[in-house]
Amino acid sequence: MNHPSSMHPMPFGADVQDGGGVRFRLWAPAAREVVLERRRGEQGAWLGIVMQPQADGWHFLQDDQAAPGDDYRFRLPDGLHVPDPASRSNPQGVHGPSRVVDPKSYAWQCQDWRGRPWHEAVIYELHVGCFTPEGTLASAQARLQALADMGITVIALMPMASFTGQRGWGYDGVLHFAPHPSYGAPDDLKRFVDAAHGLGLMVLADVVYNHFGPDGNYLHAYCPQFFNPAHQTPWGSAINFDGPASHNVREFFIHNALYWIEEFRFDGLRMDAVHAIRDDSPIPIVEAVCAAVRQSAGHERHVHVVLENDANEAHRLVRGEGGLTSIATAQWNDDLHHAAHVLLTGEADGYYVDFADEPLKRFALALSRGFVYAGEPSAFRGGAARGEPCSGLALDAFVSYLQTHDQVGNRAMGERIDALADARLVQAARACVLLSPHTPMLFMGEEWAARTPFYFFCDYAGGPLGDAVREGRRAEFAHFNAFADEAARAAIPDPNAEQTFMASKLDWSQRDQPDHASALAHTRALLAVRQQLDAYRARGSLTIAHGADDGVLWVDWELGGEHPVRLHLRANFGPDACRITRTKGRALHQMGASGLIDLMLESGGVYASLDDADGSDV
The missing domain is CATH 3.20.20.80 (Glycosidases)
Incomplete structure (x- = not known):
């Protein structure tokens, strides 16, 4: 049985050639000369070869004697040895040499895997x-x-x-x-x-495309153009996504995203703290990465991009015709976490101050629409507005x-x-x-x-x-x-x-x-x-009602689009048991809930039911 391999072709790094040998490329515009040093085995002698300078600060070498498993590093004019920033493997750590890897050597077993739709x-x-x-x-x-x-x-x-x-x-x-x-x-x-x-x-x-770590990043030594001093961040000059020479930097990260998707067959990315990326480009790097990932997957695979974005930018979560993702599939929903955390612990330090006022109602609001802060002023941020209106966003766009x-x-x-x-x-x-x-x-x-x-x-x-x-x-x-x-x-x-x-x-x-x-x-x-509920959620969802009184949270959602059903959720976060009206439909889940007509919900009790739009059981 044939088990094909996967690789992502990159314009930089070490590329094993089908006919033998390895092509090496490094972007080092601040280095007048770069020497590739290579050895066979960790105890082997280092062999140095001057790389050929090319336009735009690139250095190139086709080494016909190099092979997978060889260690290699680059020597700069001042004698500094640096690993390959596009290294596929650095077994001795980030300060050690890189290793040539043949990405075609792994035989994949699950050739028919195409991912899963996001509603699952x-x-x-x-x-x-x-x-x-x-x-x-x-x-x-x-x-x-x-x-x-x-x-x-x-x-x-x-x-x-x-x-x-x-x-x-x-x-x-x-x-x-x-x-x-x-x-x-x-x-x-x-x-x-x-x-x-x-x-x-x-x-x-x-x-993580918003910064490099504080140790082991050698790019400043030979490629200061990788950073843009016009934007300062907690980590120093921002990664250069929008300044002079930014094309090569953007390509580096776009290829990185595609590398994980194509060569390692990941089903998507979680992009860390995109609110910390400084980028004034007409097409920001976040949008560029999302577009490249979607294009790579085409219609053959379900591939998803999830953002961490403290700015609550709803426009990055909008879906087009047929529910197709326009930019990102979903976003981590810290708002729901913060509301629930304050509700459960009573803590109100730091950013929790924004959720200290009626946390149960804020938890219900988050369940109903996603963001709690969708343009409202934030006390933690000195009264500045936070977020964008999120009404109409698919609820599965929120990772909660x-x-x-x-x-x-x-x-x-x-x-x-x-x-x-x-x-x-x-x-x-x-x-x-x-x-x-x-x-x-x-x-x-x-x-x-x-x-x-x-x-x-x-x-x-x-x-x-x-x-x-x-x-x-x-x-x-x-x-x-x-x-x-x-x-x-x-x-x-x-x-x-x-x-x-x-x-x-x-x-x-x-x-x-x-x-x-x-x-x-x-x-x-x-x-x-x-x-x-997967089959119903596949056709979309919207909130019918939500609220919280006397310690009881309630949310009603409509699932299923053309032939909808209604999902009812009731939860008692108060200190005492309470009696509530039983919701319509078939009971899906009950914990600390009893009663045939009215429901008695214990503290911590939860009741969920499902009914057809006409109120009958589903």
């Missing part, structure tokens, strides 16, 4: 290093079957691009094409995606959740929501998210209400950068009441300490304990109900 998406975000004790792609792959059986349909991998050290979240990547070696080799990542597809799971790649790596890991002590709030109310909120027409997302371990922390961690120890990260991390929380005291701040875990990383790993033994097993059964039951 149930996302599971995971960090490869913390998902299992081993922290590898191979060990994570072994647990995919359990996720598929539970009702997960999408695996969202936190960034895989290489970063400094052995451990980190991945958002400080500097080699955007090289999977981080601590997790496995490039073929291990392909094998993970291939196995996921065999189980009916899509896989999203988390990509009770926690993410950000919302857990950016807490000083890395606490999950299940360790912070009443278990009954957390489960009620989780039911609201999983039953809604939004696209739900769980953070690894959430399905069993894991209480292991997820800290911010990195590997910059042993130098001034490590000290700056540790002290900066603690200084971030100085304005919080709980950490006003210096001794309290000193207790915040050191991000560089290996123990901080080890403590962030999931404790799988928890899953079999009674409380956690009960939470897992609840998640499975909710996802089974959600699967029943």
Whole structure:
């Protein structure tokens, strides 16, 4: 049986030639000369060859003796050795040499996989290093079957691009094409995606196009044109998406997006913090990436782009005729998270101040329309308007959740929501998210209400950068009441300490304990109900009514377009049981709910039902 390979042709980096040899290209306009150094085997001698200068600052070499598995690096005129910024593999870390990879060497098994439509998406975000004790792609792959059986349909991998050290979240990547070696080799990542597809799971790649990490980025040494000093960011000069020579920079990132989609067969991207990208181009890089991904997929595959966008730019989520995506498929919905978090915990520090006023009503509003802030003034932002009107957007354009790596890991002590709030109310909120027409997302371990922390961690120890990260991390929380005291701040875990990383790993033994097993059964039951609604959600959804009074939240949605049905959701977040009118139709899910005519909802009780437009059971 033939198992074809996949590769994405790139105009830069190391390209293995069909007739033998390797073509190398590097954009280094600030270097008068570049020497390619290559060796066969890690103990082999380095061979240096001067590359040929070309127009626009490019340097080229066709090396007929080079082969897959060779290590290579570039030597600049001052003697500095730098890895290939388009390296497909850097097994010795971001400061070491790159390695020639033949992308055609992996034989894909799931040739017929075409992805899944977005209305079927149930996302599971995971960090490869913390998902299992081993922290590898191979060990994570072994647990995919359990996720598929539970009702997960999408695996969202936190960034895989290489970063400094052995451990980190991945958002400080500097080699955007090289999977981080601590997790496995490039073929291990392909094998993970291939196995996921065999189980009916899509896989999203988390990509960071708003900055490079603070260590291991050598571009300034030979290609300062990669950055635009006209735009300053928290990380220094912005990536040059709109200034002189920006064409090559834009091509670099567009090719990176296509590389993950075509060569690794990811089913889409999650684009990190696009609000932090500085780009005044007529066609911003976000739109350009989305268009390139759609064009690459054509009509052959379902491929999706999800944004993280604090600006709540609804225009990037508008869909065209027939529900086809115009720019991005969906956006992470922090507004819903913030409202639910304040409701469950009562916390009102920082950005939570915008949700402290009637959080239950804000949670209901988020469930009904997506954004809470769709042009309204934000107190946290000094009264400035935030967001754009979102009425009419497809509700599955909102990826909604009770926690993410950000919302857990950016807490000083890395606490999950299940360790912070009443278990009954957390489960009620989780039911609201999983039953809604939004696209739900769980953070690894959430399905069993894991209480292991997820800290911010990195590997910059042993130098001034490590000290700056540790002290900066603690200084971030100085304005919080709980950490006003210096001794309290000193207790915040050191991000560089290996123990901080080890403590962030999931404790799988928890899953079999009674409380956690009960939470897992609840998640499975909710996802089974959600699967029943897939056929209706495929034809669209809109909100009929929403509100909250006396601790009870209600939302009614219409699903199904031409022949609609109505989904009714009621949840009691008050401290006492209450009696409400029973909703029409067939009961889909009930927890802490009883009664044939009126419903008695316990605190934390949830009731959902489905009826035809005429009020009959479906």
